[in-house]
Amino acid sequence: MNRTTNKLNLNNIPLLVENLSSKPLDERIRRLPKVIIIGVKKCGTRALFECLKLHPLIKAPGPEPHFFDRNYHRGLYWYRSMMPATKEHEITMDKTPRYFVSPDVPARTYNMSPNTKLVIVVRDPVIRALSDFTQAVSKHEVESNMTFRRRVLRRDGDTNIHSSIVQTGIYVRYVTNWLKYFGSSNIHIVSGEEIVTNPLAVLGTVQDFIGVEREIDGNLIYFNKTRGFPCIRILKLKSTTKCFGETKGRNHVQTDSTTLKRLNDFYRPFNQYSICLN
Numbered sequence: 336m337n338r339t340t341n342k343l344n345l346n347n348i349p350l351l352v353e354n355l356s357s358k359p360l361d362e363r364i365r366r367l368p369k370v371i372i373i374g375v376k377k378c379g380t381r382a383l384f385e386c387l388k389l390h391p392l393i394k395a396p397g398p399e400p401h402f403f404d405r406n407y408h409r410g411l412y413w414y415r416s417m418m419p420a421t422k423e424h425e426i427t428m429d430k431t432p433r434y435f436v437s438p439d440v441p442a443r444t445y446n447m448s449p450n451t452k453l454v455i456v457v458r459d460p461v462i463r464a465l466s467d468f469t470q471a472v473s474k475h476e477v478e479s480n481m482t483f484r485r486r487v488l489r490r491d492g493d494t495n496i497h498s499s500i501v502q503t504g505i506y507v508r509y510v511t512n513w514l515k516y517f518g519s520s521n522i523h524i525v526s527g528e529e530i531v532t533n534p535l536a537v538l539g540t541v542q543d544f545i546g547v548e549r550e551i552d553g554n555l556i557y558f559n560k561t562r563g564f565p566c567i568r569i570l571k572l573k574s575t576t577k578c579f580g581e582t583k584g585r586n587h588v589q590t591d592s593t594t595l596k597r598l599n600d601f602y603r604p605f606n607q608y609s610i611c612l613n
Protein backbone atom coordinates (compact mmCIF):
# COMPACT_ATOMS: atom_id res chain seq x y z
CA MET A 336 0.00 0.00 0.00
CA ASN A 337 1.29 3.43 -0.85
CA ARG A 338 0.95 5.25 2.51
CA THR A 339 0.96 8.80 1.12
CA THR A 340 -1.88 8.35 -1.34
CA ASN A 341 -3.54 5.39 0.39
CA LYS A 342 -3.91 3.80 -3.04
CA LEU A 343 -3.36 0.14 -3.58
CA ASN A 344 -0.89 -0.85 -6.27
CA LEU A 345 -2.54 -3.92 -7.70
CA ASN A 346 0.67 -4.90 -9.48
CA ASN A 347 2.12 -5.78 -6.08
CA ILE A 348 -0.78 -7.91 -5.00
CA PRO A 349 1.07 -11.25 -4.69
CA LEU A 350 3.52 -9.59 -2.30
CA LEU A 351 0.79 -7.84 -0.38
CA VAL A 352 -1.31 -10.94 0.05
CA GLU A 353 1.74 -12.74 1.43
CA ASN A 354 2.76 -9.91 3.77
CA LEU A 355 -0.70 -9.23 5.09
CA SER A 356 -1.78 -12.83 5.46
CA SER A 357 -1.87 -12.63 9.27
CA LYS A 358 -3.75 -9.29 9.30
CA PRO A 359 -7.31 -8.53 8.21
CA LEU A 360 -7.15 -8.01 4.48
CA ASP A 361 -8.04 -4.70 2.98
CA GLU A 362 -11.43 -5.04 1.31
CA ARG A 363 -9.84 -4.22 -2.01
CA ILE A 364 -7.60 -7.28 -1.89
CA ARG A 365 -10.21 -9.42 -0.19
CA ARG A 366 -12.43 -9.02 -3.22
CA LEU A 367 -9.97 -10.89 -5.44
CA PRO A 368 -10.90 -14.59 -5.43
CA LYS A 369 -9.36 -16.82 -2.84
CA VAL A 370 -11.00 -19.85 -4.43
CA ILE A 371 -11.26 -20.71 -8.13
CA ILE A 372 -13.15 -23.61 -9.66
CA ILE A 373 -10.78 -23.95 -12.64
CA GLY A 374 -12.57 -26.80 -14.44
CA VAL A 375 -13.25 -29.15 -15.96
CA LYS A 376 -15.82 -28.16 -18.58
CA LYS A 377 -18.97 -30.36 -18.46
CA CYS A 378 -17.94 -32.11 -15.24
CA GLY A 379 -20.39 -30.48 -12.80
CA THR A 380 -18.66 -27.14 -12.16
CA ARG A 381 -21.91 -25.13 -12.20
CA ALA A 382 -23.62 -27.35 -9.63
CA LEU A 383 -20.62 -27.19 -7.30
CA PHE A 384 -20.37 -23.41 -7.72
CA GLU A 385 -24.07 -22.79 -7.05
CA CYS A 386 -24.03 -25.04 -3.98
CA LEU A 387 -20.93 -23.33 -2.54
CA LYS A 388 -22.60 -19.95 -2.95
CA LEU A 389 -25.07 -21.10 -0.29
CA HIS A 390 -22.28 -20.68 2.25
CA PRO A 391 -22.72 -17.40 4.14
CA LEU A 392 -19.04 -16.47 3.75
CA ILE A 393 -18.64 -17.34 0.06
CA LYS A 394 -19.54 -14.68 -2.51
CA ALA A 395 -19.31 -15.06 -6.27
CA PRO A 396 -20.35 -13.34 -9.49
CA GLY A 397 -23.07 -14.81 -11.74
CA PRO A 398 -21.26 -14.99 -15.10
CA GLU A 399 -17.89 -16.66 -15.60
CA PRO A 400 -15.28 -13.84 -15.44
CA HIS A 401 -12.78 -15.49 -17.87
CA PHE A 402 -10.20 -13.12 -16.42
CA PHE A 403 -7.05 -15.21 -16.70
CA ASP A 404 -7.78 -16.50 -20.20
CA ARG A 405 -9.73 -13.84 -22.14
CA ASN A 406 -9.65 -10.66 -20.06
CA TYR A 407 -6.16 -10.66 -18.57
CA HIS A 408 -5.25 -7.50 -20.49
CA ARG A 409 -7.93 -5.64 -18.50
CA GLY A 410 -5.87 -6.01 -15.33
CA LEU A 411 -6.63 -6.90 -11.74
CA TYR A 412 -8.73 -3.76 -11.18
CA TRP A 413 -11.19 -5.12 -13.72
CA TYR A 414 -11.11 -8.58 -12.17
CA ARG A 415 -11.72 -7.14 -8.74
CA SER A 416 -14.63 -5.10 -10.06
CA MET A 417 -16.24 -8.32 -11.37
CA MET A 418 -16.37 -9.73 -7.86
CA PRO A 419 -19.12 -8.89 -5.39
CA ALA A 420 -18.24 -6.62 -2.48
CA THR A 421 -17.31 -8.50 0.66
CA LYS A 422 -17.37 -7.88 4.39
CA GLU A 423 -14.58 -8.99 6.67
CA HIS A 424 -14.13 -12.81 6.73
CA GLU A 425 -16.11 -13.20 3.52
CA ILE A 426 -14.26 -14.55 0.49
CA THR A 427 -14.89 -14.47 -3.23
CA MET A 428 -14.84 -17.34 -5.70
CA ASP A 429 -14.43 -17.51 -9.48
CA LYS A 430 -15.61 -20.40 -11.66
CA THR A 431 -14.26 -20.50 -15.21
CA PRO A 432 -13.74 -24.04 -16.55
CA ARG A 433 -11.66 -22.80 -19.47
CA TYR A 434 -8.82 -21.94 -17.06
CA PHE A 435 -8.03 -25.63 -16.60
CA VAL A 436 -6.86 -26.15 -20.19
CA SER A 437 -5.39 -22.68 -20.88
CA PRO A 438 -1.57 -22.89 -20.85
CA ASP A 439 -0.85 -19.39 -19.48
CA VAL A 440 -3.41 -19.43 -16.70
CA PRO A 441 -1.50 -21.34 -13.96
CA ALA A 442 1.35 -18.77 -13.97
CA ARG A 443 -1.08 -15.84 -14.09
CA THR A 444 -3.09 -17.22 -11.20
CA TYR A 445 0.08 -17.80 -9.20
CA ASN A 446 1.14 -14.21 -9.87
CA MET A 447 -2.13 -12.95 -8.41
CA SER A 448 -1.61 -15.08 -5.30
CA PRO A 449 0.33 -18.29 -4.71
CA ASN A 450 -2.18 -19.04 -1.94
CA THR A 451 -5.14 -19.34 -4.31
CA LYS A 452 -7.18 -22.48 -3.63
CA LEU A 453 -7.97 -24.38 -6.80
CA VAL A 454 -10.88 -26.78 -7.16
CA ILE A 455 -11.00 -29.19 -10.10
CA VAL A 456 -14.10 -31.24 -10.88
CA VAL A 457 -13.42 -34.35 -12.98
CA ARG A 458 -15.82 -36.88 -14.44
CA ASP A 459 -15.48 -40.03 -16.54
CA PRO A 460 -13.71 -38.44 -19.54
CA VAL A 461 -15.76 -40.43 -22.07
CA ILE A 462 -19.02 -39.11 -20.62
CA ARG A 463 -17.46 -35.66 -20.42
CA ALA A 464 -16.61 -35.84 -24.12
CA LEU A 465 -20.18 -36.88 -24.96
CA SER A 466 -21.54 -34.03 -22.87
CA ASP A 467 -19.19 -31.52 -24.50
CA PHE A 468 -20.07 -32.69 -28.01
CA THR A 469 -23.80 -32.66 -27.20
CA GLN A 470 -23.46 -29.05 -26.09
CA ALA A 471 -21.51 -28.14 -29.25
CA VAL A 472 -24.25 -29.68 -31.40
CA SER A 473 -26.99 -27.85 -29.53
CA LYS A 474 -25.13 -24.55 -29.99
CA HIS A 475 -24.63 -25.31 -33.71
CA GLU A 476 -20.86 -25.18 -33.21
CA VAL A 477 -20.30 -28.32 -35.31
CA GLU A 478 -21.19 -28.98 -38.94
CA SER A 479 -24.59 -30.62 -39.28
CA ASN A 480 -23.11 -33.88 -40.67
CA MET A 481 -20.48 -34.21 -37.95
CA THR A 482 -20.90 -37.21 -35.64
CA PHE A 483 -19.32 -37.92 -32.27
CA ARG A 484 -17.39 -40.81 -33.79
CA ARG A 485 -15.93 -38.64 -36.55
CA ARG A 486 -15.00 -35.98 -34.02
CA VAL A 487 -13.11 -38.25 -31.63
CA LEU A 488 -11.75 -41.01 -33.88
CA ARG A 489 -9.58 -40.79 -36.97
CA ARG A 490 -10.52 -42.54 -40.19
CA ASP A 491 -8.27 -45.48 -39.31
CA GLY A 492 -10.18 -45.91 -36.04
CA ASP A 493 -7.48 -44.54 -33.74
CA THR A 494 -8.30 -41.81 -31.24
CA ASN A 495 -8.03 -38.31 -32.68
CA ILE A 496 -5.67 -36.77 -30.17
CA HIS A 497 -5.91 -33.40 -31.95
CA SER A 498 -9.58 -33.01 -31.05
CA SER A 499 -10.03 -30.61 -28.14
CA ILE A 500 -12.97 -32.73 -26.96
CA VAL A 501 -10.56 -35.66 -26.57
CA GLN A 502 -7.70 -33.57 -25.14
CA THR A 503 -9.74 -31.98 -22.36
CA GLY A 504 -10.32 -35.42 -20.81
CA ILE A 505 -6.58 -36.09 -20.41
CA TYR A 506 -6.86 -34.53 -16.98
CA VAL A 507 -3.40 -35.49 -15.78
CA ARG A 508 -1.76 -33.49 -18.56
CA TYR A 509 -3.40 -30.25 -17.41
CA VAL A 510 -3.09 -30.95 -13.69
CA THR A 511 0.66 -31.30 -14.28
CA ASN A 512 0.73 -27.73 -15.66
CA TRP A 513 -0.96 -26.45 -12.51
CA LEU A 514 1.41 -28.42 -10.28
CA LYS A 515 4.35 -26.53 -11.79
CA TYR A 516 3.09 -23.48 -9.88
CA PHE A 517 0.90 -24.71 -7.05
CA GLY A 518 1.57 -27.35 -4.41
CA SER A 519 -0.86 -30.25 -4.12
CA SER A 520 -2.16 -28.69 -0.88
CA ASN A 521 -3.57 -25.84 -3.02
CA ILE A 522 -5.43 -28.21 -5.34
CA HIS A 523 -8.58 -30.14 -4.47
CA ILE A 524 -9.97 -32.66 -6.93
CA VAL A 525 -13.67 -33.45 -6.80
CA SER A 526 -15.60 -36.28 -8.46
CA GLY A 527 -18.33 -34.94 -10.73
CA GLU A 528 -20.22 -38.22 -10.32
CA GLU A 529 -20.20 -37.78 -6.53
CA ILE A 530 -21.56 -34.24 -6.83
CA VAL A 531 -24.71 -35.93 -8.13
CA THR A 532 -24.82 -38.98 -5.85
CA ASN A 533 -23.47 -37.51 -2.59
CA PRO A 534 -23.39 -33.71 -2.82
CA LEU A 535 -23.22 -33.07 0.93
CA ALA A 536 -20.10 -35.21 1.35
CA VAL A 537 -18.41 -33.42 -1.56
CA LEU A 538 -19.41 -30.01 -0.23
CA GLY A 539 -18.10 -30.95 3.22
CA THR A 540 -14.61 -31.70 1.90
CA VAL A 541 -14.60 -28.60 -0.31
CA GLN A 542 -15.56 -26.36 2.63
CA ASP A 543 -12.74 -27.94 4.68
CA PHE A 544 -10.32 -27.33 1.83
CA ILE A 545 -11.38 -23.70 1.51
CA GLY A 546 -11.06 -23.30 5.26
CA VAL A 547 -14.63 -22.31 6.15
CA GLU A 548 -16.99 -23.95 8.64
CA ARG A 549 -19.27 -26.63 7.19
CA GLU A 550 -22.51 -24.66 6.83
CA ILE A 551 -24.10 -26.27 3.76
CA ASP A 552 -26.37 -29.04 4.99
CA GLY A 553 -29.37 -31.17 4.05
CA ASN A 554 -31.77 -28.27 4.63
CA LEU A 555 -30.25 -26.49 1.66
CA ILE A 556 -29.74 -29.34 -0.81
CA TYR A 557 -32.37 -31.88 -1.84
CA PHE A 558 -32.64 -34.46 -4.59
CA ASN A 559 -35.13 -33.45 -7.28
CA LYS A 560 -36.49 -36.70 -8.70
CA THR A 561 -37.96 -35.04 -11.80
CA ARG A 562 -34.63 -33.45 -12.77
CA GLY A 563 -32.63 -36.43 -11.54
CA PHE A 564 -30.18 -34.09 -9.84
CA PRO A 565 -29.58 -32.38 -6.51
CA CYS A 566 -31.14 -28.90 -6.43
CA ILE A 567 -31.08 -26.17 -3.79
CA ARG A 568 -33.52 -24.55 -1.41
CA ILE A 569 -33.24 -20.81 -0.93
CA LEU A 570 -34.37 -20.48 2.67
CA LYS A 571 -34.46 -16.65 2.61
CA LEU A 572 -37.18 -16.89 -0.04
CA LYS A 573 -39.67 -19.23 1.55
CA SER A 574 -40.21 -22.46 -0.38
CA THR A 575 -38.13 -21.27 -3.33
CA THR A 576 -36.06 -23.96 -4.98
CA LYS A 577 -33.53 -23.78 -7.77
CA CYS A 578 -32.11 -26.39 -10.14
CA PHE A 579 -29.16 -25.76 -12.40
CA GLY A 580 -29.98 -24.90 -15.99
CA GLU A 581 -32.19 -26.57 -18.55
CA THR A 582 -29.13 -27.52 -20.57
CA LYS A 583 -27.67 -29.66 -17.78
CA GLY A 584 -28.60 -33.31 -17.77
CA ARG A 585 -29.90 -33.37 -21.36
CA ASN A 586 -29.73 -36.59 -23.35
CA HIS A 587 -26.33 -37.05 -24.93
CA VAL A 588 -25.89 -37.70 -28.64
CA GLN A 589 -26.01 -41.38 -29.56
CA THR A 590 -22.86 -43.16 -30.61
CA ASP A 591 -21.73 -46.73 -31.20
CA SER A 592 -20.15 -49.04 -28.64
CA THR A 593 -16.87 -49.37 -30.60
CA THR A 594 -16.28 -45.63 -30.34
CA LEU A 595 -16.99 -45.66 -26.61
CA LYS A 596 -14.68 -48.63 -26.08
CA ARG A 597 -11.91 -47.02 -28.12
CA LEU A 598 -12.13 -43.84 -26.05
CA ASN A 599 -12.30 -45.76 -22.77
CA ASP A 600 -9.14 -47.66 -23.71
CA PHE A 601 -7.45 -44.42 -24.69
CA TYR A 602 -8.17 -42.68 -21.37
CA ARG A 603 -7.48 -45.66 -19.07
CA PRO A 604 -3.75 -45.04 -18.48
CA PHE A 605 -4.29 -41.29 -17.99
CA ASN A 606 -7.10 -41.94 -15.51
CA GLN A 607 -4.80 -44.07 -13.39
CA TYR A 608 -2.37 -41.14 -13.13
CA SER A 609 -5.20 -38.85 -12.02
CA ILE A 610 -6.10 -41.21 -9.20
CA CYS A 611 -2.49 -41.06 -7.93
CA LEU A 612 -2.71 -37.27 -7.73
CA ASN A 613 -5.66 -37.30 -5.35
Ligand SMILES: Nc1ncnc2c1ncn2[C@@H]1O[C@H](COP(=O)(O)OS(=O)(=O)O)[C@@H](OP(=O)(O)O)[C@H]1O
Pocket residue numbers: 375376377378379380381382432465466467527530531564565566578579582583584585
Ligand atom coordinates in the same frame (compact mmCIF):
# COMPACT_ATOMS: atom_id res chain seq x y z
N1 LIG B 1 -27.06 -30.81 -9.42
C1 LIG B 1 -26.82 -30.83 -10.72
N2 LIG B 1 -27.70 -30.27 -11.58
C2 LIG B 1 -27.46 -30.28 -12.92
N3 LIG B 1 -26.36 -30.83 -13.49
C3 LIG B 1 -25.47 -31.39 -12.65
C4 LIG B 1 -25.66 -31.42 -11.26
N4 LIG B 1 -24.59 -32.04 -10.72
C5 LIG B 1 -23.78 -32.40 -11.71
N5 LIG B 1 -24.32 -32.02 -12.88
C6 LIG B 1 -23.70 -32.27 -14.18
O1 LIG B 1 -23.06 -31.10 -14.60
C7 LIG B 1 -22.82 -31.26 -15.99
C8 LIG B 1 -22.50 -29.91 -16.61
O2 LIG B 1 -21.22 -29.58 -16.16
P1 LIG B 1 -20.74 -28.09 -15.95
O3 LIG B 1 -21.67 -27.37 -15.04
O4 LIG B 1 -19.32 -28.14 -15.54
O5 LIG B 1 -20.89 -27.52 -17.43
S1 LIG B 1 -20.22 -26.20 -17.99
O6 LIG B 1 -18.84 -26.53 -18.34
O7 LIG B 1 -20.32 -25.13 -16.98
O8 LIG B 1 -21.03 -25.91 -19.20
C9 LIG B 1 -24.11 -31.87 -16.52
O9 LIG B 1 -23.72 -32.69 -17.59
P2 LIG B 1 -24.74 -33.30 -18.64
O10 LIG B 1 -25.56 -34.29 -17.87
O11 LIG B 1 -23.89 -33.94 -19.64
O12 LIG B 1 -25.55 -32.16 -19.18
C10 LIG B 1 -24.63 -32.65 -15.32
O13 LIG B 1 -24.55 -34.04 -15.49
